[in-house]
Amino acid sequence: MEKLKQHKLLLPVTIFLLSILNIIQGNYTELLPDEAYYWVYSQYMNWGFFDHPPLVAIWVTISDFLFTDELGVRFFSAISFSLMMYLVWCTIDHPSKNKYSWLFLLLFLSTALLNVYGFITTPDTPLLLFFALFLWAYKRYLTKNSTLIYFTLSIAIAGMMYSKYQGILILFFIFLSNWKLIKDYKIWLVCLGALILYVPHIYWQYVNDFPSVRYHLYERASVATYKFEYTLMHIVNAIAILGFTFISIYKAFFKGIKNKDIFFKGLNSIVLGFFFFFLIASYRGHVQAQWIAPIMLPLIIIAFDYLIQYKKNIRLFCYLAITNIIIILFARIIIANDGIIPAKLDFHGNKEWTLKVKKLTENSDKLFINSFQNASIYWFYTKEKVHYQKNYLGRKNQYGFIPGNDVFSSDSIAYITRISKEYSEIKMKSSGKDSIFISFLKEYKPLFDVEINFTDLSKIEFNTSMKKTYDIVIKNPYSFDINTEDIMVEVAFQNKKGNEKYSIPAKINTSTLKAMSEQIISMEVDGSLINDILEYPIVGIGIKTSENMDLVKVSSLNNFKIVN
Numbered sequence: 001m002e003k004l005k006q007h008k009l010l011l012p013v014t015i016f017l018l019s020i021l022n023i024i025q026g027n028y029t030e031l032l033p034d035e036a037y038y039w040v041y042s043q044y045m046n047w048g049f050f051d052h053p054p055l056v057a058i059w060v061t062i063s064d065f066l067f068t069d070e071l072g073v074r075f076f077s078a079i080s081f082s083l084m085m086y087l088v089w090c091t092i093d094h095p096s097k098n099k100y101s102w103l104f105l106l107l108f109l110s111t112a113l114l115n116v117y118g119f120i121t122t123p124d125t126p127l128l129l130f131f132a133l134f135l136w137a138y139k140r141y142l143t144k145n146s147t148l149i150y151f152t153l154s155i156a157i158a159g160m161m162y163s164k165y166q167g168i169l170i171l172f173f174i175f176l177s178n179w180k181l182i183k184d185y186k187i188w189l190v191c192l193g194a195l196i197l198y199v200p201h202i203y204w205q206y207v208n209d210f211p212s213v214r215y216h217l218y219e220r221a222s223v224a225t226y227k228f229e230y231t232l233m234h235i236v237n238a239i240a241i242l243g244f245t246f247i248s249i250y251k252a253f254f255k256g257i258k259n260k261d262i263f264f265k266g267l268n269s270i271v272l273g274f275f276f277f278f279l280i281a282s283y284r285g286h287v288q289a290q291w292i293a294p295i296m297l298p299l300i301i302i303a304f305d306y307l308i309q310y311k312k313n314i315r316l317f318c319y320l321a322i323t324n325i326i327i328i329l330f331a332r333i334i335i336a337n338d339g340i341i342p343a344k345l346d347f348h349g350n351k352e353w354t355l356k357v358k359k360l361t362e363n364s365d366k367l368f369i370n371s372f373q374n375a376s377i378y379w380f381y382t383k384e385k386v387h388y389q390k391n392y393l394g395r396k397n398q399y400g401f402i403p404g405n406d407v408f409s410s411d412s413i414a415y416i417t418r419i420s421k422e423y424s425e426i427k428m429k430s431s432g433k434d435s436i437f438i439s440f441l442k443e444y445k446p447l448f449d450v451e452i453n454f455t456d457l458s459k460i461e462f463n464t465s466m467k468k469t470y471d472i473v474i475k476n477p478y479s480f481d482i483n484t485e486d487i488m489v490e491v492a493f494q495n496k497k498g499n500e501k502y503s504i505p506a507k508i509n510t511s512t513l514k515a516m517s518e519q520i521i522s523m524e525v526d527g528s529l530i531n532d533i534l535e536y537p538i539v540g541i542g543i544k545t546s547e548n549m550d551l552v553k554v555s556s557l558n559n560f561k562i563v564n
Helices: 002-006 010-028 033-043 055-066 071-091 097-109 112-116 124-143 147-163 167-177 179-183 185-207 211-219 228-240 243-255 262-281 289-309 311-336 350-360 372-382 527-533
Strands: 365-369 387-389 412-417 424-427 435-442 451-454 461-463 467-476 488-494 501-508 517-526 538-544 561-563
Touching (some): 010 071, 010 311, 055 124, 055 147, 071 124, 071 289, 112 311, 124 167, 147 185, 167 262, 179 185, 228 262, 228 289, 262 289, 350 372
Parallel strands (some): 365 387
Antiparallel strands (some): 467 517, 488 538, 501 517
């Protein structure tokens, strides 16, 4: 065993075998809905996309050039994971590191979330590769400067920013840990070089009115009131991304937090910076585990150095690491094989339900409502282009930039929603939903961008014993007039959990909504229709274009007063 642990080929052979394992896993595991969404990115390559910068689409494009099906999305992720792993190894310069390559492998192979990025494709996949390149180059910069190192830093910074916007946090926390960087004019040239490389994406944002900036900073859903569970889950995520080895790894981190080595100060700054940045973000809403994924690389380097220095801690770490690896291997088998456990994961059943939908909706255009993930999964597995629209519960996404998304070629529209109605039902096992429901529309008019609201939100009161008229404002952003006979205006009610909604009809006093205009008109509501649904608070007014459709746009999620 000791000879194996000391063997010089242990590291390269293990990395190679891990690449093979990840390729096999990627080939035989169904896509996650988000992966299919990034595949849709790659069908319309550009310098930017609504949710993320473009590098994840490049990863998919490279894979798709070489392979088909799931591996056509994931192949290059398996390769880049191994490259990332090797770069982290090269970054470590501990004099005894070659004797402990087995320990490095244990750290990597036992880190729970990190293993996932070896066989799935998300924006974190290229981010981790360029982050590893950045750490390697920054380490070299601190010991010996060269033109090659400065150039590599520029590439790494641009690569992180082209992967995910969190890349700017890494750079900020490194500056925070080493103020001397500000005095080095060559570092500013490095940043300038990265900025020049990033100009195409900035230009894409500019010509499209900065959709990503507006979404992430302003439009993204946030909670109206703070919930402790969001903060608690963020703390739990910081533990869960490591698994049982968090005991040893965070001990190493806290023991070394006063390390005066400038490189380790940078690593500590990144870990603390990410944790506290997203701790603050938890006051706005749910913080996803992958948002702090970059801290795994600094923690591995810190723990490796600590465990070599304090060898008495290695035994406990090995027990925890082996436990993690056993669980990870079992989890990977479950992920690749539907039916081993009763629970259905997002990896399971996607191909099956898409083929059922394809058969049921033959010769109809497919319109998915409020689930761009389901739309993307269907598109990937059937290779039939779909349409997507959001109603008032949905959010903007990349489908708004896809050419022809609101142009239908068939007289029959398959309207596919996750809201239970008297439609054809398809059982499914992805996206956290058990079923989708399908109905068929004729002469469909996509009016999802019409805006409707009360003129004065502070004075809205509904009387349940009489009809009452309200002034509302409707904005028609389209280049054509809208005949009001083609739309239905309704007042919407919804329970506090958001999973049941009712609406009552309203009448408006105009026959036409002029193109590219905003009109103030009157709306009449029969208050007696409210009596049966008083337990549901009003959420606003909205429109729809068919009896079979959900409300496509609702004015507000504010509660209004109801009186008898």
